[in-house]
Amino acid sequence: MKILITGASGLLGRSVFKQLSGNPIFSVTGTAFSRAGDNLIHLDLSDREVVKACLQTEQPDIVIHCAAERWPDRCADNPDSAWQLNVSSTEFLANHCSAIGAQLVYISTDYVFDGTAPPYAVDDSPNPVNFYGRSKLAGEKAVLKNSNHWVLRLPWLFGPVAYLGESGITALLETLREQKSITLDHWAIRFPTSVEEVAEILEQCLLKIINGTNFEGVYHWSGDTACTRYELAQLIANTCGLIAAHISANTEPDFAVPRPYNCQLDKCRLTELGIVGHEPLQHQLARNLKPFIT
Template sequence: MFKVAIVGASGLLGRALVRELQTQTGWQVVQTAFSRVGPQQVALDVRDARAVVDFVAREAPDAIVIAAAERRPDVCEHDPAAARALNVDAVRHFAAAATARNAWVLSISTDYVFDGSAPPYLPESTPNPLNAYGRSKLEGERALLDATGNALVLRLPLLYGPIVSWQESAVTSLVPAIRAAAQKDGKPALMDAWATRYPTFTPDVALVIRELLTRCADGDAVRGIAQWSGDEPMTKYEIAQRIARALGIDANLIAQTEPADATPRPRDCHLDSGRLEALGIGRRTPFDAGIRAVLDAFEAQHPRA
């Protein structure tokens, strides 16, 4: 029986992947979590090399998907050592442990390994990260691929999907400000209109990963670097406009046309998804449909949020 370990199964992408793999009969799925450990999950601190080695030896997975990471650029900038522990050292621990049993490893990376000056970016394009987050993820990519030839780095852009709080995604984190800007006496919400993003639906990414796992189970694993991205370019200002429309509110949004983040961010890191498309892998849910589904599901569970 093909056995998959999902590392970071309680996070935004991890949960979507668990739901997707529930449709896959005949596989055994082991989930790990750290801060929010569910009843069907194994508690695992990925920063603990011995704990990782013991977990892999005990569970003996055929494939490992590493979805645990520090993804907040501002947090990485202020505490690069903590970012490295999750984004580099943990990946190295899993790579070493997986090599001992020849398990295939898929590690999630980011479009922020690029500087955003010359999109679209191919998997083989030269990285040039602008911030600590991008640097740590690039170092994690190299740690994995240097340790084992039986691995795939999957670069992804801005993610959104079913959430447990508005703040879980940089897309849905805009909702409170949008709602406040729609109040009669509310202040206008200033939204970035400088950087172009490609919001990508986590259930679509989960399907991509399932298809990659299927290839691995069939003895035809994809290795090296691949990328997947939504294909609708939009700034956060445009994302906010579309969220307001989905919420049915008229919010006072102001476009900010110059970069204002304390942590430097790239302007346009559009990822070329051609390698996976050529394999017949992928799905893209239109943003308006995806965000409507996310908003409806969250508000049904949290009517006063």
């Protein structure tokens, strides 16, 4: 099976590229924009002729579309560029995948929901509360107009990072080490999810496709631990042997860009297929933060 991964230099894309490249069943090509090189080919998703030429050359069976603007505040500050990447480029990519007979897997977000009625099943009605969620929902709709493609919604991601600020989760280690008084959100419920686990989940899905399982529509995956940002900082402090006395909790929503309260994703559509994760959150955090602990 030939696989093309967009955004293969990003937080999620790196782990997906590494996981799938380690399986000899797959022939994997990774693309990147600003961080091409290191076995990744340069691809500007806004250049339609370049995208078309790439797909014609690579002739993938599956395209895993990890490239996205995933920071809600940046989406709100730069809506045109966010819409271009999350929607317009996605729509063209999906349409051209259909034209060459490739299946597109679109990585989406729990932020398509408003967070008022969790847990959310795959067929619950989305109602995003910010521009980021609206852009990802529009991307989903553009993808699903092509019946051969499917969507995987994910929540708050973390994993192996080049620098701690690459994920809002690993960035909490810096907050803990600075020992400056700070207030963290203790209102919004989140489900930290490892990109390494997501990569394993995608590999399991692809192996099922090879064996004849049909994937279409929307799927969910999520970590199982519910926590606020404040509670996660406490967990990281405990995991890394740090003091968290300088951190206080804010129990009221206080965001420059609105966030949903609790977007817990019901992942039973995948678990009923036998798709499973294996590692507890604390073990995942310890492994990924260890390189930054001195």
